[in-house]
Amino acid sequence: MQFGIFSVGDIAPDPLTGYTYSEAERIDNIIRIAQRADEVGLDVFALGEHHNPPFVPSSPTTLLGHIAALTKRIILSTSVTLMTTNDPVKIAEDYAMLQHVAKGRLDLMVGRGNTVPVYPWFGKDIRQGVALALENYNLLHRLWREDVVDWEGKFRTSLQGFTSTPRPLDDVPPFVWHGSIRTPEIAEQAAYYGNGFFANHILAPNFAFKPLVDLYRRRFEHYGHGTADQAIVGLGGMSFIARRSQDAVEAFRPYFEHYPIFRGSRLEDHMAATPITVGSPQEVIDKVLTFREGFGDYQRQLFALDGLALPVETALEQIELLGSEVVPVLRKEFDSLRAPGVPEAPTHASLVTAKYGDAAPRQPRPNPNRGDNLSGVSPYQDSDPSVRAQFPVIV
Amino acid sequence: MSETLDQEPMATIAVVNAGVSDPSSTRLFTDRIAQRTVAILSEAGISAAVRTIDLAPIAVEIAQALVSGVPSEKVQDAIERLASADALIAGTPVYKAGISGLFKSFADLIDDDLLIAKPAILAATGGSARHAMVVDDQLRPLFAFLRALPVPTSLYAAPEDWGSTDLGRRIDRAATELAVLLRSGAPRDIADGNWARYQHRFGGNASRAGKPDADLDFDSELMRLAAGGRPRSTAEPD
Structure with a gap:
């Protein structure tokens, strides 16, 4: 079971002091938060992608590449990578590069994005959002698995003889989670490919997303990747921890109740009706265990704990408490409760082993530049020697 | 409030009342419509139970749900009552020449497919007969969007109508229309037979x-x- 944190990099005035972080400060703070998460032994740090203020992470691979250099163990991921407004070719290239520099400590979560103007800003139509996400991922999936891709779709310029470089590390693509809270087609796509499915389990009544997760599990089994309870499920969550329950509620209340979408709401009502988890370490542990009861054994739990205008010092304390008092207990509990045969979330190491066993992983080495990829099966030296490339001869 | 008849109910009628006073003339109106509908259904051998959803007591929670996206228990309960009803009676006061904001706020919270092919009596009360068209101009398009089956007769009660036998006749006409629709089985046939052709919110x-x-x-x-x-x-x- 993996436990980690995710951030969307939002900026808002602190309701207690009125202080607003500059973008420069927020970016530095995100880096500090990721480093601390690594130091306290959390498993995952995931960063969102946004293209409008007050969010800073427009370029997650740049920031994650830097964080990769500063961290040792933690898996870097996204929450989410926009599968609609980005070019899937550029996603293939950027994240393969990031996977190399992070030495495999990378997976990603793909999603649609729901900020209406972002679509037209990038020349896309939000009414085609689901189709865009599905088709773009279909292409991304092939770009990471086939050296040379011929491709034709509805939304993007066709490709003939295209090779996405660099090839994934060890020729093993990063594991992909499909994030969704309402779209059965996204659950279907995750199930079809045997990828992970992630429901951001916040801002909705308890277990509101269970029907969608259950659909993914059934279809995962339908497509022959394993039984329904072996499907790879992740959940988002929001938490605030203090040693004493009442201190957590009191410290968190102004941040929660001043946040635009929660104005007029009582924190206690949301604590009762939604998955938000505010309280002592034991209360957080108990509530997260109810997620397992509701959704079944799952593989990844991420917490959002640096948003809602919280000061970075508070966010860092949250990470300390999560890493020292909550996650160690949850790991033990999840391990002891997990049904036999339920796998861990795939990692680069497990995917390499699954693909190669004890053999050495493929290390693609390009052929000398011949100016195109159209005329052979592979631009790499280890292409099948029985297939001879026919190069056009110019006299 | 719910009135359960002695017999095992065969049809459930949900009443949505957006009146805010106590007593509310809108509630008086929807009660009257519900009573006549039950009586007319009973004459046809169909017993019915009426469940009224008063919006005023949950007005604040409706507003919170609009902003946060998270319905409170009471709001969720109201939505589920509507979902499980066989027919509905919708009543709103007219404010500022339109349906009440409270009524529209509640309507904004319900799933687009919640009321597919459910027979509905649309009713409004107002301080002047000049607003009688609000039912047809505003409620009817709303229920058309929801793909409900509003009965042909719209009901409107201005102050002078409370002293008119014509109002009673119009109520009977609308109630009869609802009863005929319910008895025909057409609403259920439409929803059952055509369900996959409507857009749905998964889960x-x-x-x-x-x-x-x-x-x-x-x-x-x-x-x-x-x-x-x-x-x-x-x-x-x-």
Whole structure:
């Protein structure tokens, strides 16, 4: 079971002091938060992608590449990578590069994005959002698995003889989670490919997303990747921890109740009706265990704990408490409760082993530049020697 | 408030009342409509139970749900009452020449497919007969969007109508229309037979959403795109 944190990099005035972080400060703070998460032994740090203020992470691979250099163990991921407004070719290239520099400590979560103007800003139509996400991922999936891709779709310029470089590390693509809270087609796509499915389990009544997760599990089994309870499920969550329950509620209340979408709401009502988890370490542990009861054994739990205008010092304390008092207990509990045969979330190491066993992983080495990829099966030296490339001869 | 008849109810009628006073003339109106509908159904051998959803006591929670997206227990309960009803009676006061904001706020919270093919009596009360068209101008398009089956007769009560036998006759006419629709079985046939052709919110509150896979067409264009862009299953070799 993996436990980690995710951030969307939002900026808002602190309701207690009125202080607003500059973008420069927020970016530095995100880096500090990721480093601390690594130091306290959390498993995952995931960063969102946004293209409008007050969010800073427009370029997650740049920031994650830097964080990769500063961290040792933690898996870097996204929450989410926009599968609609980005070019899937550029996603293939950027994240393969990031996977190399992070030495495999990378997976990603793909999603649609729901900020209406972002679509037209990038020349896309939000009414085609689901189709865009599905088709773009279909292409991304092939770009990471086939050296040379011929491709034709509805939304993007066709490709003939295209090779996405660099090839994934060890020729093993990063594991992909499909994030969704309402779209059965996204659950279907995750199930079809045997990828992970992630429901951001916040801002909705308890277990509101269970029907969608259950659909993914059934279809995962339908497509022959394993039984329904072996499907790879992740959940988002929001938490605030203090040693004493009442201190957590009191410290968190102004941040929660001043946040635009929660104005007029009582924190206690949301604590009762939604998955938000505010309280002592034991209360957080108990509530997260109810997620397992509701959704079944799952593989990844991420917490959002640096948003809602919280000061970075508070966010860092949250990470300390999560890493020292909550996650160690949850790991033990999840391990002891997990049904036999339920796998861990795939990692680069497990995917390499699954693909190669004890053999050495493929290390693609390009052929000398011949100016195109159209005329052979592979631009790499280890292409099948029985297939001879026919190069056009110019006299 | 709910009135349960002695017999086992065969039809459930949900009343949505957006009146805010106590007593409220809108509530008086919807009670009267409900009573006549039950009586007329009873004459046809159909017993019915009426469940009234008063919006005023949950007005603040309706507003919170609009902003946060999270319905409170009471709001969720109101939505579920509507979802499980066989027919409904919608009553709103007219404010500023339009339906009440409270009524529209509640309508904004319900799933688009919650009321598909449910027979509905649309009713409003107002301080002047000049607003009588509000029912047809505003409530009827709203229920058309929701793909409910509003009965042909719209009901409106201005102050002078409370002293007019014509109001009683119009109520009877609308109640009869609702009763005929219910007795015909057409609403259920439309919803059952046509369910997959409407857009649905997966795992939503609509009564047929209990078995979510029933709403899904795995052979739709998007579903086939989801599965790697496979062709239609009919085109696949055996």
